[in-house]
Amino acid sequence: MNKDPRKVELKKAWSEQEHRKVIASLPMPPQDLRDLFDHLEDDGAAECDPTLRVTTEFLPKRGLDVERIVPWSREHGGHCDCEVFANIEDEFSEILGKYDHAA
Numbered sequence: 001m002n003k004d005p006r007k008v009e010l011k012k013a014w015s016e017q018e019h020r021k022v023i024a025s026l027p028m029p030p031q032d033l034r035d036l037f038d039h040l041e042d043d044g045a046a047e048c049d050p051t052l053r054v055t056t057e058f059l060p061k062r063g064l065d066v067e068r069i070v071p072w073s074r075e076h077g078g079h080c081d082c083e084v085f086a087n088i089e090d091e092f093s094e095i096l097g098k099y100d101h102a103a
């Protein structure tokens, strides 16, 4: 069976749109989120308090709004540093990876 090229195009457009929507829903620039994951991987996630100490120290250094990002983090299963790394990285790494390729 041949694939309808218009359907393929539509699907591609849809996923790009979804991708942009997810990026737009992030409470910080995607690059900062990636850097946060890197930072947690190097320092923090392994020796979780368990609080968001490393995350909440990192955010203001980037001029990011802790008050806005912490509730977002909890909503996505990141209640402490190791959970931010485990759950949020898991949820967004693919989309951030795509962002990386597009950049």
Ligand SMILES: [Zn+2]
Residues within 6 Å of the ligand: 048, 049, 050, 051, 080, 081, 082, 083
């Ligand atoms: Zn933890």
